[in-house]
Structures are given as structure tokens and as C-alpha cells.
Amino acid sequence: xxxxxxxxxxxxxxxxxxxxxxxxxxxxxxxxxxxxxxxxxxxxxxxxxxxxxxxxxxxxxxxxxxxxxxxxxxxxxxxxxxxxxxxxxxxxxxxxxxxxxxxxxxxxxxxxxxxxxxxxxxxxxxxxxxxxxxxxxxxxxxxxxxxxxxxxxxxxxxxxxxxxxxxxxxxxxxxxxxxxxxxxxxxxxxxxxxxxxxxxxxxxxxxxxxxxxxxxxxxxxx
Numbered sequence: 001x002x003x004x005x006x007x008x009x010x011x012x013x014x015x016x017x018x019x020x021x022x023x024x025x026x027x028x029x030x031x032x033x034x035x036x037x038x039x040x041x042x043x044x045x046x047x048x049x050x051x052x053x054x055x056x057x058x059x060x061x062x063x064x065x066x067x068x069x070x071x072x073x074x075x076x077x078x079x080x081x082x083x084x085x086x087x088x089x090x091x092x093x094x095x096x097x098x099x100x101x102x103x104x105x106x107x108x109x110x111x112x113x114x115x116x117x118x119x120x121x122x123x124x125x126x127x128x129x130x131x132x133x134x135x136x137x138x139x140x141x142x143x144x145x146x147x148x149x150x151x152x153x154x155x156x157x158x159x160x161x162x163x164x165x166x167x168x169x170x171x172x173x174x175x176x177x178x179x180x181x182x183x184x185x186x187x188x189x190x191x192x193x194x195x196x197x198x199x200x201x202x203x204x205x206x207x208x209x210x211x212x213x214x215x216x217x218x219x220x221x222x
Contacts, residue, residue, distance in 0.1 A: 046202065047133050047134065047139070047143050047144070047145075047146055047197075047198075047199060047212075048144060048145075048146040048147040049146045049173055049199060049200070049212070050146045050148075050171040050172050050173050050199075050212060054148070054149065054150055054170060054171040054172070055170055055171075055172050056169055056170020056171075056172060056215045065217075067190040067191065067217065067218055067219075068191070068218055068219065068220060068221050069221075070122065070123055070124040070190070070191050070218075071120075071122035071123055071158070071160075071162060071164060071191070071221060072123070072160070073119075073120050073123060074120055074122070074158040074159045074160040074162070075092065075114070075120060075158070075159040076090045076114045076120060076121050076127075076129070076156050076157070076158055076159070077089065077090060077157045077158060077159050078090055078156070078157040079112050079129055079154060079155070079156050079157075079195075080154065080155040080156075080157070081148070081152065081153075081154045081155075081195075082153070082155075083148065083149065083152040083153075084144035084145065084147060084148060084152075085144070086141060086142070086144070086154075087110075088110045088111055088112045088131070088141045089110075089111060089112070090111075090112045090113065090114050090129065090156075091104055091111060091112070091113055091114070092113070092114055092116045093113035093114065093115055093116065093130065094115070094116050094117060095117065101113075101115050101117075101128070101130055101196075103130055103131070103132060104130075104131060104132070106132055106135045106136075106140075107135065109132065109134075109135055109137065109138070109139070109140035109141060110140070110141050111131065111141060112129050112130065112131040112141055112142070113129065113130045113131060114127070114128070114129050115127075115128040115129070115130060118185070119191075120158070121156040121158065121164045121166070121191075121193055122156070122158060122162070122164035122191050122218060122221065123191060124187070124189065124190065124191055125187040125191070125192070126185055126186065126187050126188070126192045126193070126194060127156075127191070127192070127193045127194070128185070128193075128194050128196065129156070129193065129194070129195050129196070130195070130196045130197065131195075131196075131197055132197065132198070133145070133197040133198040133199065133208070133212075134198075141197075142195065142197035142212075143197075145171070145195060145197050145199075145212045145214055146171065146173065146199055146212045148168055148171045148214055149168075149171075150168055150169055150170065150171070151167060151168065151169075152167070152168045153165055153166065153167050153168070153219070154166045154168065154193065154195065154214075154216055156193070162221055162222065163221070163222040164191070164193075164218055164220075164221060165218070165219055165220035165221070165222065166191075166192075166193045166216035166217060166218050166219065167216055167217060167219045168214050168215065168216045169215055169216065169217060170214070170215040171212065171213070171214045171215070172212070172213055172215075173199045173200050173210045173211065173212050173213075174210055174211055174213060175200060175209060175210045176200075176208075176209060176210055176211060177209075179211065184196075184213055184215075188217075190217065190218065191217070191218035192215070192216065192217050192218065193216040193217075193218070194213055194214065194215060194216070195213070195214040195216070196211055196212070196213050196214075197211065197212050198210070198211060198212070199211055199212035200212075
């Protein structure tokens with residue numbers, strides 16, 4: 001192995017070392033604490049909520065589905081969901097001091113966050129992108145997430161110049177007090193993506209009581 005190849009291997013190992021081991025991170029996420037907060041909810045009409053028909057199928061992908069080859073690590077740069085008019089830059093986020101997934105700055109409504117404790121979008125495993133549903137000024141990046149339909153697509157532009165295209169196969173809202181972390185975050189052995197924002201009921205005292213989760217699998221690489 002050449003010196004350059006050794007350098008590349010070392011760089012990749014360093015990147016993975018900096019990301020929390022998934023098994024350890026999952027223990028935090030399973031508590032239901034690692035969810036997005038800070039939605040204001042103070043608007044005449046709240047964000048759309050997923051229809052019961054949009055629930056993710058508990059089975060694996062159809063037997064006829066062939067997943068594209070998984071991509072190597074690359075930091076995501078932009079996320080687009082044409083069906084709900086999302087076109088937003090992506091910034092890395094980790095866990096905050098309370099053990100929650102850190103959301104992007106609330107003052108920027110059109111900004112999504114990639115959770116660095118998971119894989120990057122397109123890698124084998126389950127990648128996680130989060131964002132606010134609203135802020136004090138109005139709707140934010142994932143306000144329309146609950147209105148998604150199965151079969152809609154999301155495009156994630158990556159730092160290596162490739163675009164990972166995922167197809168949604170389920171959109172659900174879960175109570176924060178009973179968040180199914182194992183179901184949401186577990187790897188299915190192929191490249192998948194979860195997009196998460198606040199949802200459910202709202203109170204001024206506690207904010208949103210749930211989270212909308214959109215489940216998607218990789219279907220194309222451009």
C-alpha cells in the first residue's frame with residue numbers, strides 16, 4: 001500500500017472515530033431524549049400531520065427492490081424534497097449537553113442538520129437529517145414534512161459531488177414519551193435515511209409533544 005493510500009485509510013478511520021459508535025449513540029436515542037425541540041407552535045394553523053395511510057410498512061423492502069451500491073463517507077451539503085418545496089443547506093449537528101440531537105440554529109429557518117453520530121447519507125446504514133418545523137417568525141425547513149406521500153423523493157447533495165436519491169416509504173408521528181428509537185434508527189443493512197422534525201400536539205409549557213419521522217431508502221445515485 002502506498003503512502004497516499006495509507007494516508008487515505010488513516011483519514012477515513014479518523015472520521016469514523018470522531019463519530020460516536022452507533023451502539024453507544026443508540027442507547028441515548030432510545031431514551032426518547034434525542035429529539036428536536038424549540039418549535040414555537042404559535043400560528044393559526046399548525047403543521048400538517050401524517051395520515052395513518054402513510055405509516056411505514058413494518059416489512060423490509062419489496063423482494064423486487066435492488067438497492068444501489070452503498071456510497072463511501074461524504075459530508076452532505078444540501079437536501080431537496082421537491083414535493084414539499086424543501087431546498088436547504090445542511091450543517092453537521094451532534095448531541096448537545098443534555099443528550100438531545102442538536103438542531104440547527106433556530107434563527108435560520110431554511111437550514112437542516114445532519115447528525116454526525118450516524119452514517120452519511122448514501123452510506124450503508126441509517127443516516128439522520130433533522131430540522132425545525134417552525135421558529136418565532138413562522139414555518140421552517142421541515143414544516144411540510146407531515147404532508148409527504150409515500151413514493152415522494154428526497155435528494156441529498158454530498159460533498160463528493162454525488163447526489164443520493166431516496167424514496168419515502170413511510171411518514172409517521174411518534175410521541176416523545178414513547179419514541180421507538182430502535183425502529184427509527186436501526187440499520188437495515190442497506191442505505192436508508194430518516195428526516196425528523198417536531199410534530200404532534202403543542203403547548204406553550206412543553207412545546208411539541210411528538211416528532212414527525214419520514215422513512216426513506218436509497219433508490220438512485222447521480
